[in-house]
Amino acid sequence: MFKILLLLSLISLALGETHVWNYTAEWVDANPDGNLDRKVIGFNGEWPLPVLRVKKNDRVEFYLTNGLEDANTTLHFHGLFQPGSAQMDGPEMITQCPIPPGETFLYNFTVGDQVGTYWYHSHSPGQTGDGMRGVFIIEDDDLPYDYDEEVVITVADWYHKNITELIPDFLNLYNPTGAEPIPQNILLNDTRNNTWNVEPNKTYLARFVNIGGFVSQYIYMEGHEFEIIEIDGVYVEPQTTEMLYITVAQRYTVLIKTKDNTDNNYAMMTRFDIDMLDVIPSDLELNLTSYIVYDSDKDLPGQYYVDSLDNFFDDFTLQPTNNETLFDDPDYKITVDVAMDNLGNGINYAFFNNITYTYPKVPTLMSVLSGGDDASDVSIYGSNTNSHVLQHNDVIDIVVNNLDTGKHPFHLHGHVFQVIARGEPVDDADPPVAFDYDNHTEFPEIPMQRDVVYVNPQSYIVLRFKADHPGVWFFHCHIDWHLIQGLALQLIEAPDVLIADPEQQITQNHIDVCKAAGVPYEGNAAANTKDFLDLSGENTQHKPLPSGFTARGIVALVFSCIAAVLGLIAITIYGLADIKNIEEHVAEDLHVDISDAEDEVSESRSSLIENRY
Incomplete structure (x- = not known):
């Protein structure tokens, strides 16, 4: 009997607990910054969204009902591998149909062996910036570090307008350079002037998550240090620093040791990376001061200044505690050039190798599962999805050569990757530097691992991973604006294994949501179910600009058109008006001496006649 109870206990531990959430x-x-009331996306009438907690091997049953009425939605559990449940990963039209208003989608999956700090957010355009994001923690009963208390600290940029309002102005002929909208504020734990009450002689485990949509942030504290122990769900050999640099979607778990007295309170600072902003409005506060409070009766500190922001911690030096050595040479290489440019409609888009990601008519995972023998043919997934078919357990390199003058944080769904090379930033005045397999610094023996990493301006990164998680995985810039512009590609990993696995087949609930959304759940990227190689009618990007036409040319064209329209309006007004001495009035409005103007017109007319004959 004892053996049976022990066996049942072990099975229970292996299966874990089931968490059922209905939102x-x-x-x-x-009004998180205290400056403007606005609409945000909450759960069950509340915002900010809750911190969700599970443990290894726990099961999640997350029922998400779309109550937005005016928009579709989705949910992505950022950083989770989704073993056997690729359809629960969340990106719209990649692994799932969007959830239309009034419908409920069940995200039903097991978290597996992962532990650490993650987050969840909408994967429908703009909704993360509108507040649909929260922290997801996989607790570890065997955490190899001692601490007294845990705290969750989120940072984010914040806009006073809804992102859905800003998108039409962003993707617009009148914004030909693709300048991103500038946030109005920085938030810490979805507020400003945050107070963190601490006790002396304690060790706090702090989970930092950048849940924003655009700007990377520096984080530093007066009189305290960060001891980094985990990044993006990967334990690392501890390293101490005075400053973190955290891009959108990255996570750092750190230990913070408090002082042995309550003599003072201290400032915790977050600051925008201003290099990411095209313009800096005069009223934009670049620093946010929060407070580490030992004694609430004492004065709060003022802003804490540092000599330089260049001393932030370089995550490339972190080494995972699993001591996983560099994978073997790659079986398959994906090399992409990042560029921002205009297409024939005058709008600025983002490109991998001249392709701006254009969503297919059928979610790609469903094209795999309905594709049969054609599922390994990359062409069925569309001309504008930048798709790559990977073989099971192959070693893959992704080389990103950044031709752009800005940083980009890139995220791979379904995996962590080894970061085996990252070039230094290159000045705007110099040409971009691409990675060269025949001439590079030595790869680290035990590379840093995470699921979001930034590439420096006009430089490169090289990422290596093993294709051991069958599914369809999105690889994209995690700046919301750049994803909206199309800076993404997709990896179709082990399609034969996916098709053969009964656990990976589309659930009936998922099919019902697709039907309600009016989205096909079978067929190729063009929704063709009879001939998967026929892409007639697929979604494609706009045609390119005429040769030699640049963003500067578009600016000139736009303002010329505006001037022409204003000129026509003026002509109409004056032409329809019954005004005596109209010439004198027009000349006066234009600050022109009419006698001089008449002389110039006469001379021009004579010259024109001479040249014509």
Whole structure:
């Protein structure tokens, strides 16, 4: 009997607990920075969204009902591998149909062996910036570090307008350079002037998550240090620093040791990376001061200044505690050039190798599962999806050569990757530097691992991973604006294994959501179910600009058109008006001496006649 009970206990531990959550995404009122009331996306009428906690091997049953009424939605559990459950990964039209208003989607998966700090957010355009994001923690009963108390600290940029309002102005002929909208504020734990009450002689485990949509941030504290122990769900050999640099979607778990007295309170600072902003409005506060409070009766500190922001910690030096050595040479290489440019409609887009990601008519995972023998043919996934078919357990390199003058944080779904090379930033005045397999610094023996990493301006990164998680995985810039511009590609990993696995087949709930959304759940990227090699009618990007036409040319064209329209309006007004001495009035409005103007017209007319004959 004892053996049976022990066996049942071990099975229970292996299977884990089941967490059932029922949430309705809906618009609620909020004013996180204290400056403006606006609509945000809350759950069950509340915002910020809750911190969700599970443990290894736990099961999640997350019922998401779309109560937005005016928009589709989705949910992505960022950083989770989704073993056997690729359809639960969340990106719209990649692994799932969007959830239309009034419908409920069940995200049903096991978290597996992962532990650490993650987050969840909408993967429908703009909704992360509108507040649909929260922290997801996989607790570890065997955490190899001692601490007294845990704290979760989120940082984010914040806009006073809804992102869905800003998108039409962003993707617009009148924004030909693709300048991103500038946030109005920095938030810490979805507020400003945050107070963190601490006790002396304690060790705090702090989970930092950048849940914003655009700007990377520096984080530093007066009189305290960060001891880094985990990044993006990967334990690392501890390293101490005075400053973190955290891009959107990255996570750092650190230990912070408090002082042995309560003599003072201290400032915790977060600061925008201003190199990511095209313009800096005069009223934009670049620093946010929060407070580490030992004694609430004492004065709060002022802003804490540092000599330089160049001393932030370089995550490339971190070494995972699993001591996983560099994978073997790659079986398959994906090399992409990042560029921002205009297409024939005058709008600025983002490109991998001249392709701006254009969503297919059928979610790609469903094209795999309905593709049969054609599923290994990359062409069925569309001309504008930048797709790559990977073989099971192959070693893959992704080389990103950044031709752009800005940083980009890139995220790979379904995996962590080894970061085996990252070039130094290159000055705008110099040409970009691409990675060269025949001439590079030595790869680290035990590379840093994470699921989001930034590439420096006009430089490169090289990422290596093993294709051991069958599924369809998105690789994209995690700046919301750049994903909206199309800076993404997709990896179709082990399609034969996916098709053969009964656990990977589309659930009936998923099919019902697709039907309600009016989205096909079978066929190639063009929704063709009869001939998967026929892409007639697929979604494609706009045609290119005429040769030699640049963003500067578009600016000139736009303002010329504006001037022409204003000129026509003026002509119409004056032409329809019954005004005596109209010539004198027009000349006066234009600050022109009419006698001089008449002389110039006469001379021009004579010259024109001479040249014509």
